[in-house]
Amino acid sequence: MPENMLPLEDAQAILLSHIEPTPVIEVPVWRAQGLPVARDIVTDIDLSPFANSAMDGYAVRAADLARASADQPVTLTVVGHEAAGHVFAGAVEAGQAVRIMTGAPVPAGADAVVKYEIVTVSGGDGNEGSQVTFTEPARVGDNIREAGLEARAGEVVVHAGEVLTPAGCGLVASAGAATAPVHTAPRIGVISLGTELVAPGDLPDRGQIRDSNSSALMASAVAAGAEPEFFGIAADDADEIEGLIRRAAASCDFVITSGGASAGDYDFVTGLIEREGEVLFDRIAMKPGKAITFGIFAGKPFLGLSGNPAAAVVGFEMLARPAIRKMLGHPVLPRPRQTARIAHDVRKRGPRRFYNRARVERDAATGELTVTEARSQNSALLSTMQAANCLLEIAEDSKGLKAGDEVSCLRLDIDEGTVL
Incomplete structure (x- = not known):
C-alpha cells in the first residue's frame, strides 16, 4: 500500500462512521415510493377486513352441491345480488345462492363461490328470483379470499428500512396510513x-475553464436522493474558501468541494479543516481520485474531492453516495458487481487500485458479458464517464x-441491493 494512503474500504468505513440518518418526517404515502420507511408500519384492521369473492359467480353452501354432476344437476334459487361495496343483508340458506361480484363480501351462510362461467341460468336473468343450475360439486373455501389473508390487525405490513415500491404504497394505504415516515x-x-x-x-478567456464539477456533483446528489445547493465558485483565496464552506456548513447536512487551491491539492481546504475541525483522511489508494480529504467542520461532514471532473465523479460515487444513502436510512450496500471478460489488454502501473471507466455488454452470440474500457482514462474527461455503465476494478497488486x-465490474447503472 502506498505510504500515507488509505485502502478505499478503510476510507469508506471512517466516513460512514461519522454519518447519521437525517430527521424523520411524514410524507404522503405515494411520495415515499423508492424510500426506506423509518419505522414499522402496522395495520389497524385485518387485510382484507372481510372474506370476499375472488371472482364473479354465485355464493353457495358447498353442502348443497355435494352430489351435483352432469347427470344429476342441482338447481338453486338466487335470493340476492351482491356487488363490491353492496352487502347482502340476509343469510344463504339451504337451496339458495347469491349472485356475487369480485371483491364483494361473502354473505353469511355461504362457504364457497362458483364462477359464473360454469353455472347455467335455467330461469330468469341470473339475478334475484332466478334459478341457476350446477353440474359440479363445490368445496368449502372455493374462490373465497379469507379475512386477514394479507395481514391481521396489529401486524407489521412494512418493516423499518424496507424500501416502498408503488405496490407497497398501496399496501400502506390499505393499512390505514395516509402518510409514511421517511428520513428527510x-x-x-x-x-x-x-x-x-x-x-x-x-x-x-485564455487560462479559464467552465465549472463542470458543480453540475456533475449536484446531479450525482440528486441521483442518490439528496437535495443539493450550489454555494458558488471560490477563487484560490483562503478567506473566500472559508467563507463559502462556513455558509454551506451552517445550512447543510454535508459539504462537498471539488478542486485544489494554491500549489498543492487542497492546501487551503485541508489546512482549514485541520485548523477549525478534524481531518480524518486526505489520501486514498485508488485511481482516479487519490487526493480526497474527509473531515468534520462545524460539526458537519466535509468531503474535498479532486478538481479533475471524472475523478470527482468517481470519488462521489465511492464515498458521498453511500453516505447520502445512509442518511436516507438505506442499508449500506455497494453497487452490484458483475464478472465479465475483458475484450482487450489493459496496462496498469502503480500500486493503487484502479477504477477505469468502461462499458459492459452481453455478447448476442455467446451470451457472455464482455467489458470494454474507455479509450482514454484521462481523469479530466467527462465524456468517458457519460458513456460508461461500469467501473472496471483492477486490484492494487495487478500488473495488468x-x-x-x-x-x-462495478455497475453504475444499477441500484444498490439489486440481485443480478
Whole structure:
C-alpha cells in the first residue's frame, strides 16, 4: 500500500462512521415510493377486513352441491345480488345462492363461490328470483379470499428500512396510513474551487475553464436522493474558501468541494479543516481520485474531492453516495458487481487500485458479458464517464490484464441491493 494512503474500504468505513440518518418526517404515502420507511408500519384492521369473492359467480353452501354432476344437476334459487361495496343483508340458506361480484363480501351462510362461467341460468336473468343450475360439486373455501389473508390487525405490513415500491404504497394505504415516515432528503452543499473557473454560461478567456464539477456533483446528489445547493465558485483565496464552506456548513447536512487551491491539492481546504475541525483522511489508494480529504467542520461532514471532473465523479460515487444513502436510512450496500471478460489488454502501473471507466455488454452470440474500457482514462474527461455503465476494478497488486481475463465490474447503472 502506498505510504500515507488509505485502502478505499478503510476510507469508506471512517466516513460512514461519522454519518447519521437525517430527521424523520411524514410524507404522503405515494411520495415515499423508492424510500426506506423509518419505522414499522402496522395495520389497524385485518387485510382484507372481510372474506370476499375472488371472482364473479354465485355464493353457495358447498353442502348443497355435494352430489351435483352432469347427470344429476342441482338447481338453486338466487335470493340476492351482491356487488363490491353492496352487502347482502340476509343469510344463504339451504337451496339458495347469491349472485356475487369480485371483491364483494361473502354473505353469511355461504362457504364457497362458483364462477359464473360454469353455472347455467335455467330461469330468469341470473339475478334475484332466478334459478341457476350446477353440474359440479363445490368445496368449502372455493374462490373465497379469507379475512386477514394479507395481514391481521396489529401486524407489521412494512418493516423499518424496507424500501416502498408503488405496490407497497398501496399496501400502506390499505393499512390505514395516509402518510409514511421517511428520513428527510439530506441537503448537500456543493462548492467549486479554483481561480480558473467560470460559470457554465460564461465564455472562458485564455487560462479559464467552465465549472463542470458543480453540475456533475449536484446531479450525482440528486441521483442518490439528496437535495443539493450550489454555494458558488471560490477563487484560490483562503478567506473566500472559508467563507463559502462556513455558509454551506451552517445550512447543510454535508459539504462537498471539488478542486485544489494554491500549489498543492487542497492546501487551503485541508489546512482549514485541520485548523477549525478534524481531518480524518486526505489520501486514498485508488485511481482516479487519490487526493480526497474527509473531515468534520462545524460539526458537519466535509468531503474535498479532486478538481479533475471524472475523478470527482468517481470519488462521489465511492464515498458521498453511500453516505447520502445512509442518511436516507438505506442499508449500506455497494453497487452490484458483475464478472465479465475483458475484450482487450489493459496496462496498469502503480500500486493503487484502479477504477477505469468502461462499458459492459452481453455478447448476442455467446451470451457472455464482455467489458470494454474507455479509450482514454484521462481523469479530466467527462465524456468517458457519460458513456460508461461500469467501473472496471483492477486490484492494487495487478500488473495488468490480458484479453479474455475475467474481471470485476462495478455497475453504475444499477441500484444498490439489486440481485443480478
